[in-house]
Amino acid sequence: MGTVGNSTDGIAGERRQLINVAYRLLGSASEAEDAVQDAYAHWYGLPRSRREEILSPGAWLTTVTGRICLDLLGSARARRERYVGAWLPEPLPDRAEWDHAGGSDPADQIVLDESVVMAFLVVLESMTPAERVAFVLHDVFRYPFAEIADVLGRTPAACKQLAASARRRAGVARAPVTATDRADVVRDVKEAWETKDIAALVGLLDPAAVMTADGGGAVGTVLRPVEGGERIAQYMVAIADRAPGLELLERSVNGVPGLVARHAGVVMTVASFDVGDGCVTRIWVVRNPEKLRPWTRRG
Template identity: 45%
Template sequence: MRHPDWVSDEVLSERRRLVALGYRMLGTVADAEDAVQETYARWFRLSEEERRDVRSPAAWLTRVAGRVCLDMLGSARARREQYVGEWLPEPLPAGQLTDASSATDPLERVTLDDQVGAALMVVLESLSPAERVAFVLHDVFGMPFAEVAETVGRSPDAVRQLASSARRRIRSAPPAPPANRREGIVLAFAAAANTGDLAGLVAMLDPRVELRADGGGVVSAALRPVRGVDHVSRFLVGVLAKHPDWQLRPLDLVDGPGLALADAHEIYAVISLGLTEGAVTDVWLMRNPDKLTGWR
């Protein structure tokens, strides 16, 4: 017997939300797409009777996607030990993962975008797979702890502790400046770098500033973090001096203003800045072409 159309429509309409979940779990759109594909494969491998017994296809898909991502996170850690240089999450254009249903609510849109910001995504990378899955499923997607427990194979109390641990780690990061100030900071940073103004750039950097670049072993990038005001400022000015046609240009990242390292025809890198009220604390420079597909 043919499965009812309304169930198929409900299942297929979940795809964008599942990709958003997968990205928060895994850090790249390609991995998120793979996780979603496997999730749908498991749904369609169910018999029609099994699918009819699922009260909420959306909840079922979310639980299965979480389990798939948990498995993928375990293997990803092993792969990243062989990764050439630094591994960074993929930077995304503004609105790429925002559900269409929430686009009419600016406040909700801001909340969703902050949940995929570069600073948060970098912190998520430092969590254990179970912590990350527990935090994303419960704190971001609102899944009850009992259902998260089924997904990660632990007790609800253990899952609460995992999410709490992740929450503490995330909240320990210094607060970013208000959204209306970020653009000015980012533009001033770009102007100083573009003009070779070392003194101006130095004045904007936190003493413990760190620059991390991800080239994936495909293009040239710093293989280790560049640390300290002097080293970071000279690195940035040096890159632009070496490539006179390149400039730092503003663009809209999913969590706010960012920068493209580009000439008139092509984007060579996307830069996200970690900001506090008084300084730039982190520079995340994405050069890996496999993680720049949203900008091509």
């Protein structure tokens, strides 16, 4: 899992990679940062003689981070049962689009690619913890099963089976949607939403579209998914009616075109879209303020 020099600089240089691994495993930048900090605490808690014996500190840190994430995923199920409404992964801004200096936020360390789009992260949520770890480490980061076995405490053959099972859960990939096509659809949704044009929204939404919202019990939102293009369109217009002065911005969300709703300069909502055959099939709306922290103090 990568060999680095056994030095303080080499160890510190692993942090970005570890945060990228942990975010894909946990779906939360803040929890990923905590997991990585915990792994570093384990490293520095080792006697110096033990650290000097470890030939690949990067591999050691990845293994420990993976185990910490595995434990967190195991306990997440109970936490989700207590969560108010639907739980969605934490959305990530594109730091190039926002006035945010320094890059100290863990979200700024995460590479935005196809393995962090909301649709993919939601699929990862359907996997067992062991499947998710095996799948992410092997299929996304290309770690060999022999090394993944150290994380999961299973044989390489068992890890290979877990990844195959996870792949089946992920399903058959659809034809890719170009960034331009996706941006065009999202822009049309924005314009129809701003003008409260229900007919136009219905035309942009798949008749079987589903909208899921995450308010975490901290802000008002629907607690169950809204199903059907017409019902979603009516709900979106009702939101616009209740929130005069809401500003909609076209912004990248987890690396693909999405919408950000701002009121008085404060980000209130981040919406992600799945697009197929020229229309929206899924909408994921995050309103939980705890999950919008990476979007604060940005412009």
